Amino acid sequence: MRLVSKLILIYLIIELAIFLVISSIPSYNPSVLQEYNGLENSVQNTTYFGKVLMIFPHNLAIATADFIPIIGILVFGITIADTAYVISVVSTHLGIPGIAAAISLLLLPHSAVELPSYAVAVGAGTYIVINRRDWKRSLLTYIVIPVELFFAALIESSLFYVPNPLIMWVATIPVLIGIYFLYEKIQKYADKVSVATQVGYLGFRNTQHYYTNQFFSLYKDAWNKGIMYETQGQLQAAIDNYWSAILYLLDAIAVKLNLPYTTKEDLYRIVQIASNYYPNVMMLFNKVQTDFQVIRDPLLISDLKYLATLLENSYFNPTIRP
Numbered sequence: 157m158r159l160v161s162k163l164i165l166i167y168l169i170i171e172l173a174i175f176l177v178i179s180s181i182p183s184y185n186p187s188v189l190q191e192y193n194g195l196e197n198s199v200q201n202t203t204y205f206g207k208v209l210m211i212f213p214h215n216l217a218i219a220t221a222d223f224i225p226i227i228g229i230l231v232f233g234i235t236i237a238d239t240a241y242v243i244s245v246v247s248t249h250l251g252i253p254g255i256a257a258a259i260s261l262l263l264l265p266h267s268a269v270e271l272p273s274y275a276v277a278v279g280a281g282t283y284i285v286i287n288r289r290d291w292k293r294s295l296l297t298y299i300v301i302p303v304e305l306f307f308a309a310l311i312e313s314s315l316f317y318v319p320n321p322l323i324m325w326v327a328t329i330p331v332l333i334g335i336y337f338l339y340e341k342i343q344k345y346a347d348k349v350s351v352a353t354q355v356g357y358l359g360f361r362n363t364q365h366y367y368t369n370q371f372f373s374l375y376k377d378a379w380n381k382g383i384m385y386e387t388q389g390q391l392q393a394a395i396d397n398y399w400s401a402i403l404y405l406l407d408a409i410a411v412k413l414n415l416p417y418t419t420k421e422d423l424y425r426i427v428q429i430a431s432n433y434y435p436n437v438m439m440l441f442n443k444v445q446t447d448f449q450v451i452r453d454p455l456l457i458s459d460l461k462y463l464a465t466l467l468e469n470s471y472f473n474p475t476i477r478p
Contacts, residue, residue, distance in 0.1 A: 200316065
């Protein structure tokens with residue numbers, strides 16, 4: 157599962173938990189009840205498409221706010237909690253258990269389409285913070301949100317005109333399937349965009365001169381595999397391939413400088429030479445090596461990428477000498 161998909165799933169679970177917990181707490185607030193009744197009457201007194209045009213822009217504005225990195229997490233929590241609180245107030249007034257009202261609402265067809273859209277929004281926004289270099293994936297993922305919310309508004313508006321709301325599940329299931337395939341298609345396209353972007357960032361450009369040798373080719377192959385695993389959310393496999401790529405790149409530098417590269421001491425000599433030109437290399441290499449062997453935290457990936465950038469600069473630097 158891709159990292160962005162994991163984030164969306166986590167936020168969806170959080171969303172449902174907040175929704176169920178807060179709605180189950182009895183609340184009494186006449187002003188909130190009055191506001192709710194006024195809003196419900198205004199929606200009921202409009203045409204079908206009038207309902208759609210009231211519901212869709214409102215929900216899209218909320219989802220767009222959820223999409224804003226960092227701030228969106230706060231907006232996400234507040235809006236879900238506020239919705240659950242309104243349900244609690246209304247159910248308390250009607251003498252109905254709030255948890256029962258919340259579950260009944262979740263079983264309505266439009267909820268299955270609408271609620272995940274907010275998780276998609278905040279998940280995609282969070283992904284930008286975690287993996288800024290893959291920001292295009294988040295923007296592409298946003299495409300799903302207006303599509304999802306528009307269909308949710310169509311379904312929700314239709315509930316006012318059918319004898320049994322559950323009938324609309326007949327239309328909702330195909331919509332959910334279509335949205336899933338749209339999401340997957342977007343993610344596969346984002347995989348290609350991500351690989352092209354990251355490879356370009358690391359300098360694999362035909363216009364750039366570099367010394368061709370076997371180890372540099374192995375470095376590129378291992379690095380591309382690391383990118384592929386990272387975009388799929390397989391972070392440990394990504395770390396393994398990124399680290400292998402670093403070692404191949406050190407071998408490539410050794411070949412360029414006509415130095416041996418068979419022992420651990422040879423490896424450290426190459427790192428030291430690179431450090432003479434780029435002072436952070438030795439410190440970063442030691443940190444990455446320790447973290448790789450002991451911690452293997454996903455945050456290690458950013459250090460590996462930075463180290464690769466410095467070592468590539470060393471590899472391409474025509475003035476570097478032993």
